[in-house]
Amino acid sequence: MLRKLFLLAIAAVFVGVIVFWLVTIPATVSASALGPHTPNLDNGKTMFNAGGCASCHAVPKQDDRTRLGGGLALHSPFGTFHVPNISSDQKDGIGAWTEVQFVTAMVKGTSPSGEHYYPAFPYTSYQRIALNDLRDLFAYLKTLPAVAGKVRDHELPFPFSIRRLLGGWKFLFLDGKPFTPDGSQSAQWNRGAYLVNGPGHCAECHSPRNALGGIEAGKRFSGGPNPEGKGFIPNITQARLKSWSVSDIASVLSDGLTPEGDSVGGSMTPVIKNTSQLSKEDREAMATYIKSLAPVEGVRRKQSGN
Template sequence: MARSPRIIAGIVAVALVVGAAAAFAMVWRPAIAAIEPPSPASFDPAVVKRGRELAALGNCNNCHTRRDGQDFAGGLPVPTPFGVVFSSNITPDPQTGIGRWSEAAFGRAMSTGVNREGQHLYPTFPYDHFTNVTDEDDRALYAFLMTRPPVHAVAPRNELVFPLDQRPIIAGWKLLFLRRETFQPDPAKSAEWNRGAYLVDGLAHCGACHTPRNALGAERVRAQFAGGEADNWRAYALNDRAHAPVPWNAESLYAYLRHGWHPDHGTARGPMAEVVSNLSTVPDSDVRAIAIYMADVSGAPKPERNRVAVLAQAESAPAQGDPTGGAIYAAACAACHESGRPLPYGGVNLALSTAVTSPDARNLANIILAGVPAVAGERSPIMPGFAASMTDAQVASLLNYLRARFSKEPPWADVEKTIADARRTQTALLQTSAGPRDAPADPSQRDQP
């Protein structure tokens, strides 16, 4: 009997050793040897050109470039519920960028979220989508990035709460949420549909913004495209729960993604404006494929929800809502939004605006406060911002009036808090159709690497 405690202790010790070994195996990843930075001339120009298109589809420039920084040099703060993560430098600088990364190291980062040194990357870098990217496309992206000008720039230290500031913790997150399977085409669907699915679920990572997240920051798989958040903007639902007064179809999605506006839906704003700016530089076939896939995700629109019916209903509805908001609308908004001037240079009829019918008021508050700044050197939509000329109480009255006048939805809650949040965030940095940083200004040069 005296030997029993020793046996039990031995079993416990063995279990602890095995558990520690398993944990180590789960967390540890080997470093990949550094290389001498390859010469830009060593890459096939055709592959570099394809890589540039893929980088635009992935919106890489907007996450990896600080507002006042150099292209792809990182340092952009990405707020999360757990603190701030700063994007990394992905220029070929050998000290602070990826200049000493091999193609294999780059591919591992894309597919498993582990950097060259063997450290786990935070999932603000959406490798949970990039697992779907083919090796061929990874190679093209690598070629493009390694031919960019190197920039020596050290990203600020992440500002995360303990213990999430310890990278080994991310291995546990991956064990729970990182799906290792790659994209598999659906043989029952068209080639265009499958191309769109590959791009949306992979490099374009649309669900990263348009899907709600759970308490640990992972996308809720069963609520794919049910709406999410990005930079204090509401990323609207894209599935059958979409709140657009006139439902999207393949043609309207294509026009919106290609040109940044559609007469039934208005102009792109906030982070989405940056996305469509990049999409303006990629092959037309890829944009159309995305539209075809997403239209199928949204489902067939109901015939009674069409532009004519929505506008007729709005015109026949009795005037209602906050009278102070109505007076502000008449003085500051109606001249453009009721002018009948076509988009993108006229204001959208607000009965067609998803911002008015959305579950919360944040997008409409953002656009009222920040407006739509003109883009230097090109014709573009423009709207003045009213942050300096309206008080929070006036903005609240206007929001409440617009909700009551142009939608059948119930009043928004916590409008005052929404406005205060909008004033605090970077709505003043709102972009509309600014040219993407990695695209040539002259469209005739887009065939060049």
């Protein structure tokens, strides 16, 4: 009897290892999924600004948003991530990447070498970007300056340093679904929903996360502690922005000035540098969608005091 139980336990472990291995295989996009396409560089620039590429990937402490040599350190409860070089440099950036490798990175979170990317790279949102928009973005990135220099490796303790475990994380939080327009809403609302949930990846910062680092779906956009450990990301649902009009929200995305006369700061400062480059129509579309978000009471900010 004990021998049978032992053999069953061994078999269960073996099956578990096989299932884990299969579930955590890094997914890729087939080259056959990419048909003929003529890049639209103007649209690629729009995706670049909406996606906030410069906020993370521009070389720190310099003003040129097109020098995407990386190097920014992102601190998190799981360790420190060092943002990579995505300039057109053939050796240190993505200059040697193929289009399908770029699309795979953006929607599957898989590197050209076949490894999982960490979700500090917000592919859970970027998977919503339309295929042609991704291809236009890639073409636009190729026109930007090559910046030499390899960025240092991430600083992550065990077991977060084991990339294969990210396959399990993706199984839970990467659903593979593209953006689907809502036929009951206007074209402007749908454009805003696309920009906010896809390239804009607003929920990545403006939502609380669970112990595994996944967004708490029921509290999406309700704000929470800054994952980098400094400050508090505000609630952008109608629980907080009820008194703001669509015009107010669009104005903030343009110049960073709130209806109360304050200016946004912290991590929103580089965001405004990006959204201010979008067309007035796109900012208004984003504002229309944000204004439509139902009120959600998020995590309450701890008040200091006696």
